[in-house]
Amino acid sequence: MKKIAVMSGKGGVGKSTVAANLAFALAQNHKTGLFDVDIHGPSIPKMLGLEDVKGLAESEKGRFKPVEIRNLxxxxxxxxxxxxxxxxxxxxxxxxxxxxxxxxxxxxNADYLIIDLPPGTGDEALSVIHLAKPDGVIIVTTPQSVALEDVRKAIRFAEKTEIPVVGIVENMSGLICPHCSKVIDVFGKGGGRRLSEEMNVTFLGSIPLDPEVTESGDRGRPIVEIGGKTSEVFNKIAETVLDILERTKKVETSQ
Ligand SMILES: Nc1ncnc2c1ncn2[C@@H]1O[C@H](COP(=O)(O)OP(=O)(O)OP(=O)(O)O)[C@@H](O)[C@H]1O
Ligand SMILES: [Mg+2]
Structure with a gap:
């Protein structure tokens, strides 16, 4: 099982949104799991419309069955x-x-496990690094410069703990006007790409600030399940992530 942790230096940049949508994008064609490691602020149940789930069933092996929702x-x-x-x-x-x-x-029983981390580089991130030894981390940022300072920290954290950085996702990059569909660059533009060049990590893509993303998250159905332009961006990022993981595997086996 390949494990991919989604982290950020800063809170509220869209980690859980990215984690949930990537997980759904992967689940269309692969056995996929989503582990919400945000112990103090779990937002995955609400985002997936699972707030009413209370307790987990036991499997035959005396272990726990994860909750299954549309193949995830x-x-x-x-x-x-x-x-x-x-x-x-x-x-x-x-x-x-x-x-x-x-x-x-x-x-x-999955080929891919997406791990949604709380913000920062605290206990949970360290435990995930040590226990799961992720095959890679995806770092989520927004285009503001303060967030970008934090993303440097997150990249250095991954380097220090010897976990490969799959790449950076720039989230909330430009607002799609619900009236005219034009893009307004609320927080500036291109910071994520510049930073990825500077830090020599892959730029995975920019997700617009799309009111439909907020709404779909609040309604418990991630945008990837609904479709449209922003959903395509998530699907594309998921493809790129798989490509990168596959390439890393080839490099490892040829060594
Ligand atoms: N691209 C986007 N467009 C519109 N709204 C978004 C987008 N990405 C995230 N949001 C909204 O922003 C809020 C914060 O997102 P989310 O919970 O995914 O962030 P987070 O980084 O996981 O936060 P935390 O640090 O608290 O775990 C949510 O209401 C979410 O729906
Ligand atoms: Mg979160």
């Missing part, structure tokens, strides 16, 4: 909490244990 397997701490406003008060080692269980005790 999902696991989130949100499924184990009595209500969505229940706070989690755990220190690092307990979080580490939860992540270990999510990786080892859930019957993923």
């Amino acid at each position: 397997k999902v696991f989130s701490i949100g499924f184990l909490l009595p209500t969505s406003d229940t706070p989690i008060i755990w220190r690092g080692p307990v979080k580490h244990g939860f992540i270990k269980q999510g990786l080892e005790q859930v019957d993923w």
